Amino acid sequence: xxxxxxxxxxxxxxxTFFTDSGEIPAxxxxxxxxxxxxxxxxxxxxxxxxxxxxxxxxxxxxxxxGKITGGEILFENQDLLKKTEKEMREIRGNDVAMIFQEPxxxxxxxxxxxxxxxxxxxxxxxxxxxxxxxxxxIEMLRLVGLPRAEELMKEYPHQLSGGMRxxxxxxxxxVCDPKVLIAxxxxxxxxxxxxxxILKLMRELNERMNTxxxxxxxxxGVVAETCERVVVMYAGQxxxxxxxxxxxxxxCHPYTRGLIQSVPxxxxxxxxxxxxxxxxxxxGSIKKGCxxxxxxxxxxxxxxxxxxxxxxNSDVHQTRCFLYDEQEGVTNRDEQATAKS
Amino acid sequence: xxxxxxxxxxxxxxxxxRKGLIGKTVGHVKAIDDxxxxxxxxxxxxxxxxxxxxxxxxxxxxMRLLEPTEGVVEFEGRDLNSMSANxxxxxxxxxxxxxxxxxxxxxxxxxxxxILEEPLIVHGVSNAKERREKVVEFLKIVGLSExxxxxxxxQFSGGQRQRIGIARALMTNPKLIIADEPVSALDxxxxxxxxxxxxxxxxxxxxxxxxxxxxxGVVRHISNRVAVMYLGKIxxxxxxxxxxxxxxxxxxxxxxxxxxxxxPNYKKEQIIIEGDMPSPANPPSGCAFHTRCPFKMDVCTKxxxxxxxxxxxxxxxxxxxxxEGNDDIDRKKQLEGSV
Ligand SMILES: Nc1ncnc2c1ncn2[C@@H]1O[C@H](COP(=O)(O)OP(=O)(O)OP(=O)(O)O)[C@@H](O)[C@H]1O
Ligand SMILES: Nc1ncnc2c1ncn2[C@@H]1O[C@H](COP(=O)(O)OP(=O)(O)OP(=O)(O)O)[C@@H](O)[C@H]1O
Ligand code: SF4
Ligand code: SF4
Ligand SMILES: [Mg+2]
Ligand SMILES: [Mg+2]
Numbered sequence: 001x002x003x004x005x006x007x008x009x010x011x012x013x014x015x016t017f018f019t020d021s022g023e024i025p026a027x028x029x030x031x032x033x034x035x036x037x038x039x040x041x042x043x044x045x046x047x048x049x050x051x052x053x054x055x056x057x058x059x060x061x062x063x064x065x066g067k068i069t070g071g072e073i074l075f076e077n078q079d080l081l082k083k084t085e086k087e088m089r090e091i092r093g094n095d096v097a098m099i100f101q102e103p104x105x106x107x108x109x110x111x112x113x114x115x116x117x118x119x120x121x122x123x124x125x126x127x128x129x130x131x132x133x134x135x136x137x138i139e140m141l142r143l144v145g146l147p148r149a150e151e152l153m154k155e156y157p158h159q160l161s162g163g164m165r166x167x168x169x170x171x172x173x174x175v176c177d178p179k180v181l182i183a184x185x186x187x188x189x190x191x192x193x194x195x196x197x198i199l200k201l202m203r204e205l206n207e208r209m210n211t212x213x214x215x216x217x218x219x220x221g222v223v224a225e226t227c228e229r230v231v232v233m234y235a236g237q238x239x240x241x242x243x244x245x246x247x248x249x250x251x252c253h254p255y256t257r258g259l260i261q262s263v264p265x266x267x268x269x270x271x272x273x274x275x276x277x278x279x280x281x282x283x284g285s286i287k288k289g290c291x292x293x294x295x296x297x298x299x300x301x302x303x304x305x306x307x308x309x310x311x312x313n314s315d316v317h318q319t320r321c322f323l324y325d326e327q328e329g330v331t332n333r334d335e336q337a338t339a340k341s
Numbered sequence: 342x343x344x345x346x347x348x349x350x351x352x353x354x355x356x357x358x359r360k361g362l363i364g365k366t367v368g369h370v371k372a373i374d375d376x377x378x379x380x381x382x383x384x385x386x387x388x389x390x391x392x393x394x395x396x397x398x399x400x401x402x403x404m405r406l407l408e409p410t411e412g413v414v415e416f417e418g419r420d421l422n423s424m425s426a427n428x429x430x431x432x433x434x435x436x437x438x439x440x441x442x443x444x445x446x447x448x449x450x451x452x453x454x455x456i457l458e459e460p461l462i463v464h465g466v467s468n469a470k471e472r473r474e475k476v477v478e479f480l481k482i483v484g485l486s487e488x489x490x491x492x493x494x495x496q497f498s499g500g501q502r503q504r505i506g507i508a509r510a511l512m513t514n515p516k517l518i519i520a521d522e523p524v525s526a527l528d529x530x531x532x533x534x535x536x537x538x539x540x541x542x543x544x545x546x547x548x549x550x551x552x553x554x555x556x557x558g559v560v561r562h563i564s565n566r567v568a569v570m571y572l573g574k575i576x577x578x579x580x581x582x583x584x585x586x587x588x589x590x591x592x593x594x595x596x597x598x599x600x601x602x603x604x605p606n607y608k609k610e611q612i613i614i615e616g617d618m619p620s621p622a623n624p625p626s627g628c629a630f631h632t633r634c635p636f637k638m639d640v641c642t643k644x645x646x647x648x649x650x651x652x653x654x655x656x657x658x659x660x661x662x663x664x665e666g667n668d669d670i671d672r673k674k675q676l677e678g679s680v
Contacts, residue, residue, distance in 0.1 A: 196598075224605045225602070248604060259530060263558065264533075264556075267607070274533065275534045279500060279501070280530065
């Protein structure tokens with residue numbers, strides 16, 4: 001198989017909110033990439049910067065108070081941060097499309113479904129006839145598995161269930177065959193049986209149309225079922241990155257390990273759940289040392305003084321933890337491992 | 342042998358749908374429609390089901406936050422309906438509730454100390470010193486400290502606020518706690534802390550829980566028995582191990598298979614059911630699940646299956662297990678042959 005090209009590459013991205021109570025570095029030097037046709041997961045707990053990362057890619061961060069203060073966002077090797085707003089409008093919905101957690105907030109309650117899809121199409125297909133646009137809209141509604149597509153065109157968002165609205169959002173995002181679809185918690189507001197339908201749809205789109213997907217979620221189960229590779233975020237930073245299989249079989253960062261162990265497993269009952277002590281920190285609240293140190297069972301003196309980088313464990317696996325710093329030597333890591341077991 | 346602490350028989354709660362200027366009742370949302378179950382002392386009964394199936398209404402009706410339309414709720418063998426106002430007040434101390442959103446249920450203008458003291462005042466603990474001591478005691482029990490009593494709800498994280506919600510429920514030494522999605526709004530790492538706390542408290546105080554949630558993993562972890570609800574009815578109820586190993590109702594089977602498992606090597610057979618949950622204002626005839634059921638038979642659209650014991654302690658409401666269903670046998674054989 002041909003080596004797949006990097007389609008979207010986020011390099012050293014920094015997005016900061018300038019608020020009355022100070023600067024919040026919501027996205028703090030974040031790096032990752034999505035390859036052609038790949039499904040990449042970004043996983044992390046509330047407030048770790050997942051949504052701000054995706055809004056930054058689309059350049060939809062509310063400004064003020066938010067601002068992208070550094071880094072590059074390369075799409076097909078062109079830096080999106082250097083594009084004008086007009087050029088960005090072309091790109092959004094055409095090459096890079098996004099769907100949001102709460103479909104109701106992104107659908108206009110005053111317009112019919114048909115109107116809204118037609119508008120999304122006509123924005124990019126300026127010379128299409130009304131008939132062409134309408135046919136395409138119906139085709140898209142069918143593609144995402146909505147029954148009664150023609151009647152639905154005449155209905156309003158409130159007449160649809162949550163799962164149907166999310167399908168409409170996906171249909172709208174796909175009207176121009178985007179190369180990357182950014183999906184920010186697309187199923188979090190939905191029931192599990194509906195979530196299963198939507199995740200299946202996304203997997204099919206990825207397979208049939210080769211759309212690359214950046215799937216943002218806090219649910220490790222969703223990651224395991226849909227993603228090829230995973231980026232784990234904590235307090236505004238990427239703390240681990242590896243193929244999905246590897247993350248679950250060999251999680252390295254103490255936070256990732258804790259996260260995986262704290263999920264109750266439906267398949268067999270544990271007496272007691274593993275729990276990570278303490279709370280998720282607010283971005284910017286930890287000025288010095290590793291951001292996980294206060295909750296980390298393996299923390300040692302260096303963790304309180306210096307800030308860890310992403311260290312390579314292997315070609316495909318990186319971890320932001322001193323235990324994986326070659327300088328630290330294998331000794332320290334082994335000591336930690338023995339001390340733990 | 343443990344005995345039922347709470348028994349619910351034929352409980353119904355219908356909400357009127359009103360239309361027009363004078364608010365004429367044009368129909369009813371059958372939020373819960375004839376449900377029966379019991380909870381033994383010291384056990385945890387989980388209630389699962391998807392949004393709108395009536396989980397919260399069940400909890401709120403037992404608590405008498407809502408007046409039931411019909412049915413009996415017995416606590417320690419006594420019918421709540423036939424009690425005097427005074428007796429009901431006493432029982433109120435014994436049944437407490439923990440809510441999903443601890444923030445919405447804590448008064449933002451009151452200190453934590455004041456919030457925790459309130460149930461004691463309501464239940465007649467008049468000695469202020471005694472109340473303050475009790476507040477400190479329970480703050481410590483849920484893993485907070487004495488100085489937290491002076492703070493306000495917004496100064497706490499979500500997990501801490503849920504601990505406060507739990508402390509408040511414990512203040513009157515209740516016997517039964519109805520927890521309505523107590524960890525649904527929390528991050529996984531915090532969720533584990535709160536679940537562990539609830540389990541510890543259950544042992545320490547011999548508490549009985551009704552644990553309402555939509556997360557089947559969480560419910561399995563905490564419950565001894567589980568009731569599955571669909572559109573206002575209990576469709577299956579049994580021991581938690583049994584339910585997960587041997588689900589009988591097609592909806593339970595679909596629900597279990599829909600939960601994403603955090604293990605990329607685990608290949609499960611996915612039963613993806615099509616369509617959406619019907620409206621409880623206008624439920625389908627017969628079995629309410631027939632619009633989405635892969636095993637639907639003719640009888641399913643006509644006769645509502647009742648919850649009946651299929652094996653010891655395992656009840657299900659589905660025609661695959663009824664006489665009417667067996668009469669539809671050709672069709673059933675055909676279906677089994679196709680699986
Ligand atoms: N408009 C804003 N003003 C100030 N701070 C903001 C704003 N939007 C986001 N933030 C902060 O940026 C941080 C990252 O937020 P973000 O929405 O990316 O989190 P998330 O990982 O998507 O969380 P969730 O899982 O809850 O959606 C948070 O600490 C948040 O408080
Ligand atoms: N006060 C009310 N008036 C009218 N209808 C109501 C009222 N409370 C609940 N309902 C309806 O009753 C049904 C059951 O609601 P309930 O809140 O019990 O569901 P639930 O299982 O707790 O759902 P969720 O998982 O979303 O919390 C829903 O259709 C709901 O719209
Ligand atoms: S760097 Fe230190 S504190 Fe941070 S995760 Fe690694 S061991 Fe723990
Ligand atoms: S009664 Fe019929 S429709 Fe209902 S769950 Fe059983 S087989 Fe399916
Ligand atoms: Mg978000
Ligand atoms: Mg509810």
